[in-house]
Amino acid sequence: xxxxxxxxxxxxxxxxxxxxxxxxxxxxxxxxxxxxxxxxxxxxxxxxxxxxxxxxxxxxxxxxxxxxxxxxxxxxxxxxxxxxxxxxxxxxxxxxxxxxxxxxxxxxxxxxxxxxxxxxxxxxxxxxxxxxxxxxxxxxxxxxxxxxxxxxxxxxxxxxxxxxxxxxxxxxxxx
Amino acid sequence: xxxxxxxxxxxxxxxxxxxxxxxxxxxxxxxxxxxxxxxxxxxxxxxxxxxxxxxxxxxxxxxxxxxxxxxxxxxxxxxxxxxxxxxxxxxxxxxxxxxxxxxxxxxxxxxxxxxxxxxxxxxxxxxxxxxxxxxxxxxxxxxxxxxxxxxxxxxxxxxxxxxxxxxxxxxxxxxxxxxxxxxxxxxxxxxxxxxxxxxxxxxxxxxxxxxxxxxxxxxxxxxxxxxxxxxxxxxxxxxxxxxxxxxxxxxxxxxxxxxxxxxxxxxxxxxxxxxxxxxxxxxxxxxxxxxxxxxxxxxxxxxxxxxxxxxxxxxxxxxxxxxxxxxxxxxxxxxxxxxxxxxxxxxxxxxxxxxxxxxxxxxxxxxxxxxxxxxxxxxxxxxxxxxxxxxxxxxxxxxxxxxxxxxxxxxxxxxxxxxxxxxxxxxxxxxxxxxxxxxxxxxxxxxxxxxxxxxxxxxx
Numbered sequence: 174x175x176x177x178x179x180x181x182x183x184x185x186x187x188x189x190x191x192x193x194x195x196x197x198x199x200x201x202x203x204x205x206x207x208x209x210x211x212x213x214x215x216x217x218x219x220x221x222x223x224x225x226x227x228x229x230x231x232x233x234x235x236x237x238x239x240x241x242x243x244x245x246x247x248x249x250x251x252x253x254x255x256x257x258x259x260x261x262x263x264x265x266x267x268x269x270x271x272x273x274x275x276x277x278x279x280x281x282x283x284x285x286x287x288x289x290x291x292x293x294x295x296x297x298x299x300x301x302x303x304x305x306x307x308x309x310x311x312x313x314x315x316x317x318x319x320x321x322x323x324x325x326x327x328x329x330x331x332x333x334x335x336x337x338x339x340x341x342x343x344x345x346x347x348x
Numbered sequence: 349x350x351x352x353x354x355x356x357x358x359x360x361x362x363x364x365x366x367x368x369x370x371x372x373x374x375x376x377x378x379x380x381x382x383x384x385x386x387x388x389x390x391x392x393x394x395x396x397x398x399x400x401x402x403x404x405x406x407x408x409x410x411x412x413x414x415x416x417x418x419x420x421x422x423x424x425x426x427x428x429x430x431x432x433x434x435x436x437x438x439x440x441x442x443x444x445x446x447x448x449x450x451x452x453x454x455x456x457x458x459x460x461x462x463x464x465x466x467x468x469x470x471x472x473x474x475x476x477x478x479x480x481x482x483x484x485x486x487x488x489x490x491x492x493x494x495x496x497x498x499x500x501x502x503x504x505x506x507x508x509x510x511x512x513x514x515x516x517x518x519x520x521x522x523x524x525x526x527x528x529x530x531x532x533x534x535x536x537x538x539x540x541x542x543x544x545x546x547x548x549x550x551x552x553x554x555x556x557x558x559x560x561x562x563x564x565x566x567x568x569x570x571x572x573x574x575x576x577x578x579x580x581x582x583x584x585x586x587x588x589x590x591x592x593x594x595x596x597x598x599x600x601x602x603x604x605x606x607x608x609x610x611x612x613x614x615x616x617x618x619x620x621x622x623x624x625x626x627x628x629x630x631x632x633x634x635x636x637x638x639x640x641x642x643x644x645x646x647x648x649x650x651x652x653x654x655x656x657x658x659x660x661x662x663x664x665x666x667x668x669x670x671x672x673x674x675x676x677x678x679x680x681x682x683x684x685x686x687x688x689x690x691x692x693x694x695x696x697x698x699x700x701x702x703x704x705x706x707x708x709x710x711x712x713x714x715x716x717x718x719x720x721x722x723x724x725x726x727x728x729x730x731x732x733x734x735x736x737x738x739x740x741x742x743x744x745x746x747x748x749x750x751x752x753x754x755x756x757x758x759x760x761x762x763x764x765x766x767x768x769x770x771x772x773x774x775x776x777x778x779x780x781x782x783x784x785x786x787x788x789x790x791x792x793x794x795x796x797x798x799x800x801x802x803x804x805x806x807x808x
Binding site: 209 | 521553566569575789
């Protein structure tokens with residue numbers, strides 16, 4: 174149960190200023206939308222550093238370890254084959270597969286970690302109710318603020334206009 | 349020309365004409381939204397016909413076995429492996445442009461990365477067919493995966509061939525993930541700029557509900573950078589491992605430590621050749637001349653020139669080491685390449701790979717589209733010849749003259765090469781029809797960066 178107030182802004186400075194202003198007033202559910210990443214936007218809406226690099230590191234190292242162990246187990250423990258008198262456990266020849274598998278698993282963790290962090294795929298979102306919001310992926314700069322108190326909605330819409338929004342729309346959540 | 353983004357010291361712009369975000373999106377999406385042209389259908393039918401040849405050649409290979417190819421003893425590896433190395437090398441330019449130039453923050457990559465990455469995907473698909481068909485019994489290809497089985501056998505990981513399997517499949521998968529992550533914001537733009545409900549739904553499904561929110565961009569940017577960081581060592585490792593197929597054997601002409609760097613340089617060289625071959629007609633036909641400008645062609649030609657010199661150095665060192673080793677088999681391998689029965693292939697590769705790119709020392713030739721296109725086609729031919737020389741010419745005369753043999757490809761060999769080219773072309777036509785060949789998101793970002801850069805320079 175929440176109302177979404179959306180405003181479209183004419184330029185980046187006004188958009189980020191509005192986002193910072195609303196956050197300072199205690200509205201933490203502020204989000205900006207743009208066709209490409211904007212400098213300073215994550216700070217303006219209060220985002221912390223992404224955890225993806227950590228996911229990738231852990232996954233990559235685990236992938237590499239498992240790949241090495243599989244090669245070690247199959248070729249040196251389970252069924253050692255003497256190839257030209259070389260040792261069954263021969264670390265240098267296990268390097269290529271170890272490396273490749275580490276990269277593969279790290280890439281999977283980034284890919285699936287990204288969609289998990291973003292909670293995508295998500296076919297429906299209140300912002301899609303607004304037809305004009307289609308410009309957000311073309312050339313439009315938008316800001317949304319979410320509020321659980323419907324008494325606040327009108328005041329927030331006013332506030333967005335005062336902060337320089339060119340158009341303001343309210344998406345009311347159906348009870 | 350837009351004065352807001354024009355660098356006064358550099359007469360060639362990265363984005364030509366005056367553009368805003370909206371007009372850039374329109375220019376880039378026009379080929380997707382406009383009606384299918386007759387020329388497209390013509391090429392598409394042609395491509396499907398050629399793919400039919402591929403199907404026929406594959407069917408014959410499956411029904412008759414490798415005997416349908418021209419392979420013999422001692423030439424056990426022939427066109428199949430030549431084509432495999434050729435295709436996978438072509439793929440490497442895509443990753444170089446999208447990942448390595450991303451890490452080096454080269455702005456010009458933004459306009460051509462989508463194009464080159466897609467080329468990578470399709471080239472690796474073509475490449476992957478050859479080793480699998482070459483197995484002889486491709487229906488047992490899954491034996492290459494270590495799974496517990498009643499036969500109680502495992503893959504032999506001390507052989508370079510299982511390395512190949514892992515390297516090529518990892519390369520394809522990572523390239524696909526990287527490509528799709530970069531594509532999602534553009535799919536959202538396509539969803540939002542579509543004029544029919546069906547298109548809106550289809551692009552909407554693939555856009556996964558992307559909204560372009562700060563939170564999404566924040567993680568997306570990191571994910572893209574990390575995938576680029578992973579793809580960079582990956583691309584170097586893949587062609588290194590491909591070169592190990594040869595280098596860890598004992599055959600003169602293969603057994604050489606120069607192979608890994610020489611193969612990677614050759615791969616990037618041939619890939620840029622293919623990007624140029626495709627992009628010069630495509631930018632014209634799709635009306636993308638404002639976003640893929642002469643500056644891009646100029647920069648790519650510089651990379652071509654640099655990698656051509658590296659490849660040339662590789663040829664020189666191979667010849668030098670053949671003599672310097674003091675080993676008569678090594679020296680024979682080198683002289684047989686230059687003066688043996690396949691001397692014409694060696695001549696072809698020197699002309700195409702070393703001499704032709706020297707034209708690019710001149711700036712006016714680097715920005716001359718016709719000359720560039722011809723040279724790029726020569727590079728494709730030359731790099732195929734190089735792999736032929738490495739694979740076939742090294743094998744056909746090895747240690748004992750009594751085991752020498754001449755090699756002659758069959759129609760199935762040529763059918764597979766021609767067929768994969770047609771298959772590649774068909775896939776590329778489908779890509780150009782349904783997806784934007786240039787990343788609208790990244791070009792808009794580039795425009796903003798250039799404008800900011802220019803504003804700073806004017807203020808200073």
